[in-house]
Amino acid sequence: MSDKPKENKNVTNERKSLNFIHTIVEQDLREGKNSSRIHTRFPPEPNGYLHIGHAKAIQIDFGTAEKYGGKCNLRFDDTNPVKEEVEYIDSIKADIHWLGYDWEEREFYASDYFGRLYDFALDLIKNGLAYVDDQPSEIIAVQKGTPSVPGTVSPYRNRSAGENLDLFQRMNAGEFPEGSRVLRAKIDMASPNMHMRDPVIYRIINHPHHRTGNTWKVYPMYDFAHGQCDYFEGITHSLCTLEFEVHRPLYDWFIDQLMTDEYRPRQIEFNRLNLTYTVMSKRKLLQMVRNGVVKGWDDPRMPTLCGLKRRGYTPDSIKKFINSIGYTKFEALNDFSLLEFAVREDLNKKAPRVMAVLDPLKVVITNYPEGRTEQLETINNPEDPSMGSRNIPFSREVYIERSDFMEDPPKKFFRLGPGTEVRLKSAYIIKCEDYLKDKNGNIIELHCTYDENSRSGADTSGKKVKGTLHWVSVLHAVRSEIRLYDRLFMDPELDGHKERDFMEFINPDSLKVIEGFVEPGLAEAKPFDHYQFQRTGYFNLDPDSSREKLVFNRTVPLRDTWSKKK
Ligand code: ATP
Ligand code: MG
Numbered sequence: 001m002s003d004k005p006k007e008n009k010n011v012t013n014e015r016k017s018l019n020f021i022h023t024i025v026e027q028d029l030r031e032g033k034n035s036s037r038i039h040t041r042f043p044p045e046p047n048g049y050l051h052i053g054h055a056k057a058i059q060i061d062f063g064t065a066e067k068y069g070g071k072c073n074l075r076f077d078d079t080n081p082v083k084e085e086v087e088y089i090d091s092i093k094a095d096i097h098w099l100g101y102d103w104e105e106r107e108f109y110a111s112d113y114f115g116r117l118y119d120f121a122l123d124l125i126k127n128g129l130a131y132v133d134d135q136p137s138e139i140i141a142v143q144k145g146t147p148s149v150p151g152t153v154s155p156y157r158n159r160s161a162g163e164n165l166d167l168f169q170r171m172n173a174g175e176f177p178e179g180s181r182v183l184r185a186k187i188d189m190a191s192p193n194m195h196m197r198d199p200v201i202y203r204i205i206n207h208p209h210h211r212t213g214n215t216w217k218v219y220p221m222y223d224f225a226h227g228q229c230d231y232f233e234g235i236t237h238s239l240c241t242l243e244f245e246v247h248r249p250l251y252d253w254f255i256d257q258l259m260t261d262e263y264r265p266r267q268i269e270f271n272r273l274n275l276t277y278t279v280m281s282k283r284k285l286l287q288m289v290r291n292g293v294v295k296g297w298d299d300p301r302m303p304t305l306c307g308l309k310r311r312g313y314t315p316d317s318i319k320k321f322i323n324s325i326g327y328t329k330f331e332a333l334n335d336f337s338l339l340e341f342a343v344r345e346d347l348n349k350k351a352p353r354v355m356a357v358l359d360p361l362k363v364v365i366t367n368y369p370e371g372r373t374e375q376l377e378t379i380n381n382p383e384d385p386s387m388g389s390r391n392i393p394f395s396r397e398v399y400i401e402r403s404d405f406m407e408d409p410p411k412k413f414f415r416l417g418p419g420t421e422v423r424l425k426s427a428y429i430i431k432c433e434d435y436l437k438d439k440n441g442n443i444i445e446l447h448c449t450y451d452e453n454s455r456s457g458a459d460t461s462g463k464k465v466k467g468t469l470h471w472v473s474v475l476h477a478v479r480s481e482i483r484l485y486d487r488l489f490m491d492p493e494l495d496g497h498k499e500r501d502f503m504e505f506i507n508p509d510s511l512k513v514i515e516g517f518v519e520p521g522l523a524e525a526k527p528f529d530h531y532q533f534q535r536t537g538y539f540n541l542d543p544d545s546s547r548e549k550l551v552f553n554r555t556v557p558l559r560d561t562w563s564k565k566k
């Protein structure tokens with residue numbers, strides 16, 4: 001509790017970029033609050049996989065601790081044994097690590113504190129501040145009243161401490177069925193804040209808990225656990241989303257009963273991350289997994305962190321995006337295109353540029369010697385010379401994109417047409433001499449000639465051409481499965497349709513699978529490796545790939561085609 005924060009130069013240098021949370025933290029540091037300790041926590045409920053919204057919370061929780069030389073705990077909020085699974089715990093840990101954060105040895109569970117919380121409940125009862133209510137939950141709900149109408153006092157509110165103690169202990173001994181009794185805090189049934197109207201703090205659940213087994217028959221409500229867990233762990237800044245603002249007086253009330261010295265956690269709320277065309281609630285994501293709308297939690301169309309990873313998004317791009325939208329006190333809907341912009345910006349610098357043809361048209365270079373293969377040097381990324389270069393094979397037959405040829409091209413079409421010239425990237429200038437059609441009139445093959453003096457890097461041809469095309473050598477190309485993704489939903493504002501189910505807005509064409517050809521070096525790619533396929537987009541290798549078949553996911557097209565569609 002008395003660790004001093006490490007010196008951190010950033011504190012004074014970065015004033016301009018402070019978000020309001022950091023402004024508060026710095027003020028607390030200046031005032032020497034909590035002996036100038038900074039201790040945060042990330043408190044996921046292990047009832048689903050993490051999504052990009054959680055990344056916003058993770059970034060402020062871990063990021064604040066990092067920035068001010070403090071600590072951040074990982075605390076699983078496992079107060080509901082019915083919905084929680086070990087699979088989720090493992091995935092949550094993997095996703096936080098993927099983002100680049102670490103909780104060191106501080107992996108905690110709300111269930112670690114079940115004993116202390118139970119004892120605290122006993123204290124509240126002894127002090128006349130909690131009582132057992134025998135009424136069913138529907139009656140309790142009705143008696144709560146409305147924000148403008150005070151609640152009705154329960155007939156059990158004035159039970160003696162002795163009777164309450166006896167009943168509560170018997171609830172925990174398994175003497176009563178689920179739903180028959182609850183423990184409520186005795187606060188104020190007329191409070192304008194509904195959360196203060198004698199909230200339920202314990203309920204009976206007959207379900208084994210993943211960590212405590214059958215030890216407990218009563219389980220604390222989230223609202224009774226959360227603030228106290230922060231207190232038990234010495235959390236100084238408890239950062240959470242805006243919907244918890246109205247719960248804060250209740251958390252404070254509990255802490256008031258617990259406090260023994262000056263220390264208390266300070267809760268600060270910020271706005272949630274909401275994205276256009278995206279559902280973010282774990283309940284809805286689970287529904288999509290269960291209904292088979294997607295292939296799993298890590299389907300590349302999911303907003304889960306493991307889905308985004310599989311799609312090819314990088315942790316850096318997610319962090320940049322989150323920093324660009326910032327932390328405020330106002331709910332907002334963020335444009336998915338902004339996230340894609342951050343991904344493009346990041347991959348532009350990191351992803352090697354390779355040749356891949358997604359919709360192949362065969363080109364025969366009639367004056368190129370049969371049986372000859374040349375290795376041509378090409379640079380890996382013009383944005384970063386340190387990424388070096390590689391050789392790619394060139395031969396008499398190559399594939400180009402079907403859309404790079406037009407039989408009757410308009411004026412400004414700088415790609416191939418009858419009699420026109422283009423450069424094949426890192427190779428030669430070719431001229432289209434002829435083309436073949438099948439009986440339906442579809443173009444099936446181009447016949448071109450090349451200028452042997454025009455090789456890239458050693459061009460003495462004196463020719464100037466306007467277009468450069470990507471290509472792969474037919475002889476060397478590796479046939480691959482290419483998965484092209486589109487938005488999972490067709491409506492930008494899914495929450496705007498209260499009366500209609502979100503499933504009605506699923507985009508039936510969110511996945512298109514095609515076959516393409518990639519340059520041979522990509523046979524060495526490892527799952528999750530990033531590439532820019534020249535002129536078409538960013539792609540990565542999917543873990544479904546095998547020796548027999550490479551599978552690529554399109555992370556994002558090179559340009560934002562979506563915004564233009566609207
Ligand atoms: P969901 O509503 O998606 O089921 P949740 O809030 O129930 O999520 P928790 O596991 O309780 O999920 O969340 C852990 C932390 O992540 C909380 O502090 C919560 O405020 C934060 N969080 C959840 N969703 C978002 C979001 N969209 N934007 C920012 N923070 C979020
Ligand atoms: Mg929650």
